[in-house]
Each structure stands twice: as C-alpha cells, then as structure tokens.
Amino acid sequence: MKNTLLGVIDATSYYDSLGDLLLHRSLAALPIAGRYRLVDFVLSNMVNSDIGSVAIFPKYQYRSLMDHLGSGKNWDLNRKRDGLFFFPVPGLERNDETIGSFNHFAHHIDYFTRSTQEYALITNCYTVCNIAYRPVLERHVQIGCDITEIRHGGSSLHMYLVKKSLLVDLIKSRHQTGYTCMNDVVEDMESGLKVCGYEHQGFVERIDSIDKYFETSMNLLELDQWRELFKKDLPIYTKVKDEPPTRYTSEAGVKHSIIANGCFIKGHVDHSMIFRAVKVGEGTTIKNSIIMQKSQIGRDCVLENVILDKDVKIEDGVRLIGDPEQPIVVRKGMVQGALMNS
Structure with a gap:
C-alpha cells in the first residue's frame, strides 16, 4: 500500500x-x-x-x-x-x-x-x-x-x-x-x-x-x-538548526523543564519550556512559563505563568505573575521594563 x-x-x-x-x-x-x-x-x-x-x-x-x-x-x-x-x-x-x-x-x-x-x-x-x-x-x-x-x-x-x-x-x-x-x-x-x-x-x-x-x-x-x-519508531521531525549546546553558570538551577539548544542560563528555571537561544539573567526565577526563541530576560526577574513570544526583552527587576488559567502573554518583539509594571 x-x-x-x-x-x-x-x-x-x-x-x-x-x-x-x-x-x-x-x-x-x-x-x-x-x-x-x-x-x-x-x-x-x-x-x-x-x-x-x-x-x-x-x-x-x-x-x-x-x-x-x-x-x-x-x-x-x-x-x-x-x-x-x-x-x-x-x-x-x-x-x-x-x-x-x-x-x-x-x-x-x-x-x-x-x-x-x-x-x-x-x-x-x-x-x-x-x-x-x-x-x-x-x-x-x-x-x-x-x-x-x-x-x-x-x-x-x-x-x-x-x-x-x-x-x-x-x-x-x-x-x-x-x-x-x-x-x-x-x-x-x-x-x-x-x-x-x-x-x-x-x-x-x-x-x-x-x-x-x-x-x-x-x-x-x-x-x-x-x-x-514522541515515539522512537514514529519520530516527529522539524527544521534543523545548528546551534551550540546550552550553557549554564554555576549559579543556575533547572528543574522539571525543557531547555532547547543555544540558551545561556544564569538564573533558575522550574517547570517551564525554554526555546532556542534564550538568555536568562542572574537572580531571575522562571516558573510554569513558556519562553520562545531568542527572548532575553534580565537580572532579578520573576516570571510565573507567563508566555513570552519570540524576541521579547524583559529588563532587570521585572515581575510578571499570571494565573495558570489565564497566563500573561507578551507579544513578539515587545520590551517589558520594570517601570511599566509600577
């Protein structure tokens, strides 16, 4: 057949x-x-x-x-x-x-x-x-x-x-x-x-x-x-991108998460999806969130129940805490600063 x-x-x-x-x-x-x-x-x-x-x-x-x-x-x-x-x-x-x-x-x-x-x-x-x-x-x-x-x-x-x-x-x-x-x-x-x-x-x-x-x-x-x-005998294919492995500093912590290639993790990630080439700054905590490709998250941020689209920039000290039933969505290419939350 x-x-x-x-x-x-x-x-x-x-x-x-x-x-x-x-x-x-x-x-x-x-x-x-x-x-x-x-x-x-x-x-x-x-x-x-x-x-x-x-x-x-x-x-x-x-x-x-x-x-x-x-x-x-x-x-x-x-x-x-x-x-x-x-x-x-x-x-x-x-x-x-x-x-x-x-x-x-x-x-x-x-x-x-x-x-x-x-x-x-x-x-x-x-x-x-x-x-x-x-x-x-x-x-x-x-x-x-x-x-x-x-x-x-x-x-x-x-x-x-x-x-x-x-x-x-x-x-x-x-x-x-x-x-x-x-x-x-x-x-x-x-x-x-x-x-x-x-x-x-x-x-x-x-x-x-x-x-x-x-x-x-x-x-x-x-x-x-x-x-x-994701079954071994029935693989799911996608576009291949040649990127280096993700780097973790000694202060970084990752638990119960998926981290794609090309990331640089300095903060803590818990129960989250992190796409390719994402940067997470020192002292930052990400929990129950989805961070899409090439997003940059500054120092001392708190992100929980958040979806960041591609190329989003989160400046230092930002707190974004959503609800599991209604996660916060930050659109592609947006910049989120600490002053915007005050």
Whole structure:
C-alpha cells in the first residue's frame, strides 16, 4: 500500500482566542514543545506513513510557515517527483474556513486530478498527536468505506480518509450538493456514502486557545506524556538548526523543564519550556512559563505563568505573575521594563 496516499493539510484555521500569538504567523507555524511547530506533528505523521506527496493549503500570515518548511528537506519531501506543495488562496470567505474547504480545493483541482495516488488524507494543522495512518487505510479498504473519519474519545479529529476520485467528485459537485467540506458530507445521514469511524488511542490535544496551548505545553513536561507523543519508531521531525549546546553558570538551577539548544542560563528555571537561544539573567526565577526563541530576560526577574513570544526583552527587576488559567502573554518583539509594571 506504499505511495497510495495523498496528504492534504488544511492550514487556513484561525482562532481569535490565540490572536496574541498569531499576529505574525499562521496557526500551523505556532511554536510548541521547545523546538517544534504545530504543523510538524501532522506532517511527520504523514511522512512516517509513507506519504510522499503533501499539499498544504494556507491562508493567514503564512510566510513563517513557508520559512519553517522550506523545500521539505527535513521531512524528506524535497523530491523531483511529488514532495511538498503550497497552495494559498486569497479571498477565502469566512464561511469557507472549515477543515477541507471544497472551494479552496477547487482553485487547485489540477493537483488532485494529476496525482497518481488512489486515496487522499485530509487533516487540520492544529492537532498535536502521533498517528500512524497506514492502519487507518488498511481498515478503510478492508471494510469498504467511502470515508473514514479519525476520532479520539468519540469526537472527530477533523481528519478524513477518502478515495481521491470521490474527493474530486465532491469538489466538482459542491454547488449542486451544498457540501462545503468533508464534515458536511460526514454529518449528512442521507448522503448515500458509507462513513466509518476510526478511534485513535494516545496523546491528542487540539490547540484552539491560549489556555489549551499553555495547558498542553505544561502537560508535555511530564515524562509519560512526552513519551506518549514522541515515539522512537514514529519520530516527529522539524527544521534543523545548528546551534551550540546550552550553557549554564554555576549559579543556575533547572528543574522539571525543557531547555532547547543555544540558551545561556544564569538564573533558575522550574517547570517551564525554554526555546532556542534564550538568555536568562542572574537572580531571575522562571516558573510554569513558556519562553520562545531568542527572548532575553534580565537580572532579578520573576516570571510565573507567563508566555513570552519570540524576541521579547524583559529588563532587570521585572515581575510578571499570571494565573495558570489565564497566563500573561507578551507579544513578539515587545520590551517589558520594570517601570511599566509600577
């Protein structure tokens, strides 16, 4: 069954509740777990399932997404045949912003008609999970399904496996049928199609709010949760950056945290996610927080229940203490000084 699946990632999703983190990037490019982006999970799942042709359909602020993925080399998708494709569509209407919009696909129908794969896998970009799609396809074929919807705990993950010829028919007939996306088809009990469910067991989180993003990040600090998501036989790939190891001074202290490469830690870090190239000054305490790439934190600061976006500068003596249910978010590139807190 190798090379029989076509990968389709819908990266048009946007949630107002994540607005502070999506000012300069698409949801698919949201950093998570120290060195990854949300799109890394579903894309790695596809590559691990022998999917060699993947189309990404973005809309909002997708420059950072394209910069992260590049030619697809880190996912072995920089190929002469098939590989990684980007299909942005300008002017997509709000009511088309559902997973797998047929109107969106229709703009690039040639991609589907020219591809040689027999089946298509349509997914969202915001679900953090580790799924092997081959068993889904095998069950789909064995039972004789028209559409298989992947679920977790009985709820849809908005991931659909469908025969490519049926998908093309659904796209072309959308104005006659009234179907706007795969979910419309699945929910129509009178569609005449055999819709099957596939229950996935394992770590699954849908990132659709600041609270869920923060909660998921904190959960991944637990070793059992981390191992459930990051499996040796099904690795999660990401963009490789050659950076030196993190340096720690003799006064530094790190407990129950994830520290990425290239950092310089002089203070204390407890139960936090620290991304690449972050600097933490002397006498500073960071607890239950997410500090994104290249942020700089001065001396004698206290940060608790805080999310710092990329390139944030925290000056000496700043105290930022949020609530676990409502963490403080400092936007990308902002400077936070002690006088600003008084």
